[in-house]
Amino acid sequence: MILMHGEVIDSNVEQKYLEGLYEECAKTLVVKESISTECVIAACDQLYRAAMRGEYDEIALPLLQMANLTYERFLGLARLFSREELEYKCKTELGDWYGALPALKNGTVRKRYPLGVLFHIAAGNVDGLPAYSVIEGLLAGNVNILKLPTGDNGLSVRLLSELIRFEPKLKDYIYVFDVPSAETETLRVFAELADAVVVWGGDEAVAAARQLAGVNTKIIPWGHKLSFAYVTKRADEEALYGLARHICETNQVLCSSCQGIFLDTEDRETQERFGERFFELLKRANAELGKADIGMRGKNTLRLYTDSLEASDGRRILQEDGVSVVIQEDSELALSYLFRNVWIKRMPRQEIVERLKRHKGHLQTCGLLCGFEEKAELAALLGTAGVVRITGSEMSRMIPGEAHDGTYPLREYSRIVEID
């Protein structure tokens, strides 16, 4: 499927669509009708209002059901497209003068320009995220070429078509192509004409994007991340239960999902007692929320059983009702088996920076559960180690104005031009 010049074409990408694409994009960037942040916000706001009126229910409801999300959550996500939220986002990311920057003290004029053309290589784990990536590109004034993820359900094209319906000026700023990742020649065409490649995906996807793009093309990776909780002995029961619920609710598949818990201790005995305690909380949350998918539980049970035949590294496995806690000897940050399987490791606070800093670029959220007086000290250590979001037990919360993996996308998608 292709979306170009506001039209949906049901076809594979052919040479004729690629010829002259660079010239078209360049022309779009110089025409008088260049888009303003304001007109993008206005179109998004209309989209948001249509969503609130239930106009997208027929497409949204089945997706929500598949992802096990509530309608309230959908409305919460839709709110991210509202005028209020987007204006706040622009101000937070680009500063109060995002329309016009004040001159420097010598009188040099400063202007914010879009990078030009962004090539988005999108991921498929959150429905609508590819469209959101394009909207961020539009807010900064860029022409956007989007490569849909494999198995895309059509939601992104639908959202972007709606946006063009509300603001026809956007039609030359949005191109969507359904190209398989294996078609590197086509992807190279896009990467060559783009000023930046925005890549959503794991290390392999980022490495592939670097291969595609020339050295003078900026790579903006929104990559896979790892998140964890850090718990001290002063963490209260309610916060721990909140963490257990978070683990069950997200099934640990998000970047911000807790994979495991580091304990501020050197003592195995303390670790064992904590593991047993957290196991009870996890079982409680699991019972309240309902068990995970039978196939995922089966997979984890098999892996843990295989581990029990193989491992001799002092690990202890607590397992029941499809949830599991693995008390381990090492202090490595690692991915869990997902779907309600949590590791528990020791990491005294003085080791935080040294141990975690190795995972540069991969760290995201830390759910910090500790006493009030300890918080500033621990947050500073985690921040120094490379964590970019320090939360309580609600590790996957979304808030207006939040940075994206430690940086602001609209800044990444812009340039400052100085004119004497």
Place this chain on the structure above:
Amino acid sequence: MSARTKLFKLKKPYDNGESDALFLKAMQENCAFQYENCSEYRKILDTKGFSPKDLKEYKDLEHLPFLPTLYFKHHAVFSMPQRRMLIKATSSGTSGQKSRMGYNFMSLYRGLRMILTLGKHHRLFSLKPVHYLILGYEPNKANKTVISKTSYGFTYFAPALSRDYALRYTKDGYKLDLDNLKEKLIKFSRQKHPVRTAGFPAYTYFLLKRMKEEGVRVTLPKGSVLTLGGGWKQFYAERVEKKEFYALANEVLGIEESNIIEFFGAAEHLVLYVDCKCHHFHVPVYSRVLIRDVDTLKPVPDGEIGLINLMTPEVDSVPILSIMTDDLGRLHREKCPCGVDAPWLEIIGRVGIRDIVTCAAGADKLLAGGDGK
């Protein structure tokens, strides 16, 4: 003669009740043999606090520690010097990892006896020469998968006039060539010799679908048979209902549902499951199935879904007497209209394959497919 060999010489392949005692005896023999000759196996039994002597009654089989197929993907374990293994093979490695297996003469002999008995029962043998179309790999020295060996073996059920393969071996590795098979089907439909196809259901389905889309309809000669085996593999998402599949085969090739036969087996469990005319996989005398709870691994009652634990005393050279597949299934004991009393196994699908994508770092490698953020 060992109880193991006796079991595989039984004349009636689905007389399970009668064979329980012999099955137990054969398992006792095999378990003692593995314990004696495979140090890894012995260690596992010791860790689990189980001794081969604990296999006293038939019911004790459920306590025998099982080895997950996943374990064989991480470890090559053998109970005999490798020189005694006539055939070495691997699983097809859908998830990227392969089990390494090796089979000694007696194990293969038992397998052969089993195939002769099952082939007779299911009327797979024919003296009439046929054209074979294999929807799988062309044999090659580099391909050691069990599936490529079994699908080649399949071409000996009836004399072969020709053999064509969907996955042809070229200098650049295997290439999928469905067009050749399509042309052959059209050609053979105009001749008198029956056609037999074998291979992955997914490729068979893709071929039939393509022919339908192109408006190609043929009627294969009388006696033609479509056989399927090896699972849907990475094409799990394309899986279709059996009824739909049969209807498509009938429409495109003029094949009756009764001439579509499905097989089930695994590199780690060399018992051949052949579906009956009601398309049920009855458990043959050589094998026993336990369905285990996905959380507790305890056996569940008939009809409930769980992990499929397969047992057979067939093989000496590797400790695969009780293996845990990564498939979900359930066991039915309802009366089957085909007249066979043995329970039948319904395979529901691979664990962990669900339409999910994830963004936690590296998780895409853990879970099949999906490019996540």
